[in-house]
Amino acid sequence: MTHLPTDTVPSRTTKWDHGLRRKALVAKILAEIFNGTLAAGQRLVAQDLAERYGVSQTPIREALIALAALGTIDLLPNRGAIVRRVGKCEVREVCQVRRVLECEAVRMACGMMTAESLDAIGIAIRQIRSHCHTASEELVRIALVVDSRLHDEIAAACGNELLAREIGRLKLLFRAFRDGSWERVATRNDYSRLIIEADEHLRIIDALKANDPVSAVDAMAQHIESGERYWIGVTYDRTAVTETSSPEKRDTR
Numbered sequence: 001m002t003h004l005p006t007d008t009v010p011s012r013t014t015k016w017d018h019g020l021r022r023k024a025l026v027a028k029i030l031a032e033i034f035n036g037t038l039a040a041g042q043r044l045v046a047q048d049l050a051e052r053y054g055v056s057q058t059p060i061r062e063a064l065i066a067l068a069a070l071g072t073i074d075l076l077p078n079r080g081a082i083v084r085r086v087g088k089c090e091v092r093e094v095c096q097v098r099r100v101l102e103c104e105a106v107r108m109a110c111g112m113m114t115a116e117s118l119d120a121i122g123i124a125i126r127q128i129r130s131h132c133h134t135a136s137e138e139l140v141r142i143a144l145v146v147d148s149r150l151h152d153e154i155a156a157a158c159g160n161e162l163l164a165r166e167i168g169r170l171k172l173l174f175r176a177f178r179d180g181s182w183e184r185v186a187t188r189n190d191y192s193r194l195i196i197e198a199d200e201h202l203r204i205i206d207a208l209k210a211n212d213p214v215s216a217v218d219a220m221a222q223h224i225e226s227g228e229r230y231w232i233g234v235t236y237d238r239t240a241v242t243e244t245s246s247p248e249k250r251d252t253r
């Protein structure tokens with residue numbers, strides 16, 4: 001099995017300490033918004049969040065500002081931070097923006113990535129694919145790292161710093177949806193999507209290696225649209241939080 005680093009993979013067992021980076025905190029809160037632990041309309045109190053994650057209020061406030069910039073919470077005068085609705089419609093909108101950004105990035109990255117780099121990612125993907133018959137949560141964790149690596153390397157190679165930065169800013173949102181979706185894959189013990197995603201990634205890599213921007217854009221668009229359908233399929237369509245509501249009750253799939 002591949003020996004790719006797994007330190008960037010989110011884990012439910014991560015120990016939250018005072019040195020926690022803001023990005024990790026944003027990712028954790030986003031995951032809880034996506035999985036329904038934090039519901040639409042819920043008020044987020046910095047002190048409560050600080051106690052919950054075992055950090056000071058300073059990184060919490062910074063994380064709330066970053067979450068407001070991503071459009072997932074509203075910062076209201078005298079009311080604090082309120083969780084916005086993140087349902088199927090919002091996931092679709094995020095995916096539309098992602099498709100525009102990442103298709104342009106992959107078009108511009110054609111001819112800018114080394115064969116060695118693309119081959120290394122391709123080998124890792126084929127290893128994942130060959131282990132899909134005995135898939136496990138660990139294989140999903142590795143697949144997430146490889147997915148991040150491919151998309152990060154494409155953004156880094158696109159030659160437009162502003163585009164790469166914007167993808168970097170929004171990827172916290174993309175990856176919260178992605179990771180939340182995969183958590184449910186593991187819960188259902190259904191790993192068929194690993195094979196689909198591996199094949200989509202290999203198509204992108206083949207087009208990049210062939211220096212074929214038309215095919216690369218087409219492959220990236222199909223990959224993101226496929227992810228969109230999957231993410232929407234596992235998204236809770238939430239209504240505003242009530243005293244008695246729970247994630248299960250809000251699931252209207």
Ligand SMILES: [Zn+2]
Nearest residue numbers: 147151201223
């Ligand atoms: Zn991907």
